[in-house]
Amino acid sequence: MNSELINQVKKLNITLNKGCTNDQLEDLEKALGYKLPEDFLKFYSFINGYAEDCSFERQRIWDSERIISEFLDYNDEYIRFSDYVLNAPWIGISKKDDKIHIGAGFRNEFDGETDIIANNFTEFIELIVINSDKLY
Numbered sequence: 001m002n003s004e005l006i007n008q009v010k011k012l013n014i015t016l017n018k019g020c021t022n023d024q025l026e027d028l029e030k031a032l033g034y035k036l037p038e039d040f041l042k043f044y045s046f047i048n049g050y051a052e053d054c055s056f057e058r059q060r061i062w063d064s065e066r067i068i069s070e071f072l073d074y075n076d077e078y079i080r081f082s083d084y085v086l087n088a089p090w091i092g093i094s095k096k097d098d099k100i101h102i103g104a105g106f107r108n109e110f111d112g113e114t115d116i117i118a119n120n121f122t123e124f125i126e127l128i129v130i131n132s133d134k135l136y
Helices: 003-010 022-032 038-046 064-074 121-130
Strands: 016-018 047-050 078-083 090-094 100-103 115-118
Touching: 003 038, 003 047, 003 121, 022 038, 022 064, 038 047, 038 121, 047 064, 064 078, 100 121, 115 121
Parallel strands: none
Antiparallel strands: 016 047, 078 090, 090 100, 100 115
């Protein structure tokens, strides 16, 4: 992920959290039991998700604490990091193929069906910047 793409996210008129420290990123990976992709780690070192809830306007990127909380709540193959209007839909990394998937529903509603919307986290951020229909 390049700095220009991160700067484009910063220009989206959304209040952002300051980036994670190295210790926070290590804690995130430890809690998930998963080695996160380098582009994900780079993004989160600059931006630890959105500081405001804009999920009724656009896909919202979560902070690292929410990622851990949701992962522990669902305990499945997806590391969710984004949602739109109360998890319908949510977006996450599959621990099986490292691709970015979109699914819908809370834990008791999720039927296991997802679609791949990006091959990596950088492609996902490119979709965020243009507010692509693929996110919804």
